[in-house]
Amino acid sequence: MQPLRIGVAGLGTVGAGVIKILSERQERLALAAGRPFEIAAVSARDPNKQRGLDLGKARWVNDARELAAAQDIDLVIELIGGAEGVARELVEAALKSGKHVVTANKALVAAHGVTLARLAEAGKVALNFEAAVAGGIPVIKTLREGLVGNQIESISGILNGTCNYILTEMEKTGRDFADVLKDAQALGYAEADPSFDVGGIDAAHKLAILASLAFGAEVDFANVSAEGIERITATDIRFAREFGYKIKLLGIASKSAAGVEQRVHPALVSEKTPLARVNGVFNAVAIRADRAGLLVLEGRGAGEGPTASAVISDVVDVARGVVLPPFILPVSSLRKPGRLAGERREGAYYLRLHAADRAGSMAEITRALAQASVSIERIVQRGDEDGESKGRLPVVFVTHKTDEGTMQKALALLAEHEDVAGDPLMIRIVDAESR
Amino acid sequence: MQPLRIGVAGLGTVGAGVIKILSERQERLALAAGRPFEIAAVSARDPNKQRGLDLGKARWVNDARELAAAQDIDLVIELIGGAEGVARELVEAALKSGKHVVTANKALVAAHGVTLARLAEAGKVALNFEAAVAGGIPVIKTLREGLVGNQIESISGILNGTCNYILTEMEKTGRDFADVLKDAQALGYAEADPSFDVGGIDAAHKLAILASLAFGAEVDFANVSAEGIERITATDIRFAREFGYKIKLLGIASKSAAGVEQRVHPALVSEKTPLARVNGVFNAVAIRADRAGLLVLEGRGAGEGPTASAVISDVVDVARGVVLPPFILPVSSLRKPGRLAGERREGAYYLRLHAADRAGSMAEITRALAQASVSIERIVQRGDEDGESKGRLPVVFVTHKTDEGTMQKALALLAEHEDVAGDPLMIRIVDAESR
Numbered sequence: 001m002q003p004l005r006i007g008v009a010g011l012g013t014v015g016a017g018v019i020k021i022l023s024e025r026q027e028r029l030a031l032a033a034g035r036p037f038e039i040a041a042v043s044a045r046d047p048n049k050q051r052g053l054d055l056g057k058a059r060w061v062n063d064a065r066e067l068a069a070a071q072d073i074d075l076v077i078e079l080i081g082g083a084e085g086v087a088r089e090l091v092e093a094a095l096k097s098g099k100h101v102v103t104a105n106k107a108l109v110a111a112h113g114v115t116l117a118r119l120a121e122a123g124k125v126a127l128n129f130e131a132a133v134a135g136g137i138p139v140i141k142t143l144r145e146g147l148v149g150n151q152i153e154s155i156s157g158i159l160n161g162t163c164n165y166i167l168t169e170m171e172k173t174g175r176d177f178a179d180v181l182k183d184a185q186a187l188g189y190a191e192a193d194p195s196f197d198v199g200g201i202d203a204a205h206k207l208a209i210l211a212s213l214a215f216g217a218e219v220d221f222a223n224v225s226a227e228g229i230e231r232i233t234a235t236d237i238r239f240a241r242e243f244g245y246k247i248k249l250l251g252i253a254s255k256s257a258a259g260v261e262q263r264v265h266p267a268l269v270s271e272k273t274p275l276a277r278v279n280g281v282f283n284a285v286a287i288r289a290d291r292a293g294l295l296v297l298e299g300r301g302a303g304e305g306p307t308a309s310a311v312i313s314d315v316v317d318v319a320r321g322v323v324l325p326p327f328i329l330p331v332s333s334l335r336k337p338g339r340l341a342g343e344r345r346e347g348a349y350y351l352r353l354h355a356a357d358r359a360g361s362m363a364e365i366t367r368a369l370a371q372a373s374v375s376i377e378r379i380v381q382r383g384d385e386d387g388e389s390k391g392r393l394p395v396v397f398v399t400h401k402t403d404e405g406t407m408q409k410a411l412a413l414l415a416e417h418e419d420v421a422g423d424p425l426m427i428r429i430v431d432a433e434s435r
Numbered sequence: 436m437q438p439l440r441i442g443v444a445g446l447g448t449v450g451a452g453v454i455k456i457l458s459e460r461q462e463r464l465a466l467a468a469g470r471p472f473e474i475a476a477v478s479a480r481d482p483n484k485q486r487g488l489d490l491g492k493a494r495w496v497n498d499a500r501e502l503a504a505a506q507d508i509d510l511v512i513e514l515i516g517g518a519e520g521v522a523r524e525l526v527e528a529a530l531k532s533g534k535h536v537v538t539a540n541k542a543l544v545a546a547h548g549v550t551l552a553r554l555a556e557a558g559k560v561a562l563n564f565e566a567a568v569a570g571g572i573p574v575i576k577t578l579r580e581g582l583v584g585n586q587i588e589s590i591s592g593i594l595n596g597t598c599n600y601i602l603t604e605m606e607k608t609g610r611d612f613a614d615v616l617k618d619a620q621a622l623g624y625a626e627a628d629p630s631f632d633v634g635g636i637d638a639a640h641k642l643a644i645l646a647s648l649a650f651g652a653e654v655d656f657a658n659v660s661a662e663g664i665e666r667i668t669a670t671d672i673r674f675a676r677e678f679g680y681k682i683k684l685l686g687i688a689s690k691s692a693a694g695v696e697q698r699v700h701p702a703l704v705s706e707k708t709p710l711a712r713v714n715g716v717f718n719a720v721a722i723r724a725d726r727a728g729l730l731v732l733e734g735r736g737a738g739e740g741p742t743a744s745a746v747i748s749d750v751v752d753v754a755r756g757v758v759l760p761p762f763i764l765p766v767s768s769l770r771k772p773g774r775l776a777g778e779r780r781e782g783a784y785y786l787r788l789h790a791a792d793r794a795g796s797m798a799e800i801t802r803a804l805a806q807a808s809v810s811i812e813r814i815v816q817r818g819d820e821d822g823e824s825k826g827r828l829p830v831v832f833v834t835h836k837t838d839e840g841t842m843q844k845a846l847a848l849l850a851e852h853e854d855v856a857g858d859p860l861m862i863r864i865v866d867a868e869s870r
Binding site: 017025028032033130135138142145147150216277290292293296298300303306308310312313317325333 | 456460468583730747768
């Protein structure tokens with residue numbers, strides 16, 4: 001049978017991992033796919049860099065976009081990254097010229113997934129992006145194929161390994177965010193500019209893709225609300241543990257009559273739930289499906305091996321002749337974006353603030369909360385354990401269930417309150433795996 | 436496009452679940468698959484039973500085997516069960532007459548997988564059996580497709596929900612095996628004849644299928660060594676917890692130069708590992724893959740919804756035109772069965788016995804272990820807490836790492852020892868997720 005002729009754009013860690021698997025395992029992959037693979041062309045910023053790769057007869061292309069028009073290529077693997085520029089131009093042109101595309105580019109799929117899916121459909125080619133979400137965990141395949149008979153009720157996940165590593169280290173060592181972040185950067189777990197990861201944007205890209213697959217809706221990154229972990233302190237983690245919770249950065253998507261709700265934010269999750277136990281750089285996704293029930297997938301979310309594994313899976317699918325609508329249903333059947341107002345969330349909240357260290361301040365603060373209609377389940381105030389209070393004492397409230405609008409109003413009140421020092425921090429308490 | 440015409444053999448819980456999804460969700464499934472589905476014929480033991488199912492225009496067939504020859508059927512769903520008899524005859528005949536087959540029958544696939552895969556290949560049709568292993572968890576798809584670029588290092592899983600339910604209840608309530616089993620039967624979690632489940636045979640069927648997929652070898656059920664949970668007592672679970680372990684019935688497959696090793700047995704697993712935390716009727720599979728790393732999939736392993744979800748996934752794959760070698764590689768490329776001698780296992784062991792309640796018995800027993808070259812890390816002997824000793828006291832040993840042959844010899848010695856009352860029980864302590 002004819003080989004599947006591949007063009008690879010981007011030879012960083014993941015690209016190198018993909019080339020290695022394709023060359024070292026060509027025989028087995030050909031047996032599994034029913035046809036051989038051939039790396040026809042590659043493109044990378046620096047063609048002279050020593051990569052120690054067996055590129056066989058592959059020709060070098062200076063501008064990755066040339067791969068889209070090449071006559072000797074059936075499938076383009078895009079590993080350049082970024083929602084715009086060369087990556088986008090390459091993928092669009094490749095799909096338009098009838099080439100299959102496999103990409104690990106979550107920003108691109110989150111921003112332009114619908115347009116790209118339309119191009120793929122028109123050209124009857126595959127647009128596969130397993131590597132864009134949760135690395136080595138086959139969550140796209142699980143939603144697209146494994147759970148195709150189900151209605152998905154909710155999906156929630158630990159989708160950013162950097163954040164999970166930082167939160168896990170903060171818990172283990174009692175050190176604070178900035179401190180642990182520096183270590184993570186030194187270890188290569190966080191970028192020099194970490195804002196994409198710790199601010200929740202990376203997780204938001206992935207959540208938008210998952211939500212689209214789960215709920216049969218157009219990808220809608222613009223409507224993901226995202227909060228990062230920058231304001232979480234070691235104190236918060238300690239209090240949470242005392243209450244039986246872990247703090248995790250979660251991406252949560254759920255559906256109601258009003259539309260699809262997509263949120264990324266730190267959350268207190270009961271230590272008894274599967275997601276609470278996912279530590280370090282691991283990712284995990286919990287899916288509630290109406291027939292299959294709860295399904296939890298846990299694994300490595302990034303790195304050469306896991307990401308290359310996902311890319312190869314997508315490539316072998318194409319070789320096997322599997323061409324599916326990228327978002328399960330044809331684009332014309334996907335729901336238009338609709339969004340639940342954030343205020344609609346109902347749940348309990350963790351609220352940490354610093355009370356002015358003077359008589360009566362606690363009474364004033366609890367009165368303010370009562371006036372804002374927030375009912376308190378639990379208050380913990382400690383003396384100045386760390387000798388760091390500087391005239392302000394940490395106080396933690398756990399609220400009864402209330403709606404987010406009420407909490408936001410209470411927060412605004414407290415931020416202005418003369419007995420509260422600095423901005424109070426609110427963290428949502430998430431029930432079980434889902435909402 | 437032409438509908439995929441389906442014949443369903445068996446209308447029990449799972450069959451009913453499959454029909455419900457196909458009829459209630461026909462529109463969405465047709466969009467996802469690119470073609471409609473049609474239930475052309477059904478067969479069940481009692482055609483007059485009220486099932487509350489919308490069978491549309493489906494015709495009734497008295498003998499399920501007629502489905503194999505029917506001209507108006509493209510795919511047969513076999514939900515009869517059993518490794519022989521009607522199920523086997525139907526599946527073989529259907530494959531021979533060029534029909535795709537989807538089955539939930541683990542006994543059949545474990546016993547005759549190679550023969551059936553050969554028939555499927557010859558007829559260029561699909562033989563899909565996602566529902567045969569771990570219900571709603573898409574573990575077959577993950578191995579066949581998601582991890583196709585990986586070499587699998589080991590696979591271990593909680594593959595029987597009945598056993599996991601019983602062990603979890605024993606732990607929660609402190610009650611003994613027989614007692615909890617009775618409840619499980621009353622609740623429908625265990626069969627009237629529970630021996631298939633509690634004896635580890637059901638898990639062994641599933642493990643044989645997983646091992647074949649993981650290691651590119653012919654399914655080799657005959658060489659799975661299986662031990663059940665019948666001899667586990669509440670005392671064992673209590674001791675294990677004290678040492679930081681849970682007792683789980685695990686299926687473990689690993690590969691070495693000598694071949695594929697497949698074992699089902701109760702094991703002490705560290706409470707820090709993902710499998711230790713899988714409770715109740717849930718199943719889980721931990722896969723160590725050389726590129727993707729550790730992947731853990733957890734979900735519901737049985738029941739109408741989860742099993743029907745898996746069947747539908749297999750059916751939709753066929754409708755989408757996906758026809759893969761059932762065991763990833765063509766049968767001619769699968770390794771022949773080869774087996775590690777059980778004695779080759781190296782690991783630590785939990786050993787529980789009852790010492791005769793007389794002076795010097797413990798000294799004699801520890802001396803016997805030393806003579807058998809078993810080195811002890813820890814001994815716990817308690818007084819007669821439960822007032823049940825009847826002149827014999829439970830003693831637990833945790834050994835240092837040793838090989839299984841040495842342990843088996845020691846066990847034989849102890850069983851004969853005059854200071855040991857009754858047969859001692861050995862449980863393997865399993866490191867991390869894998870071996």
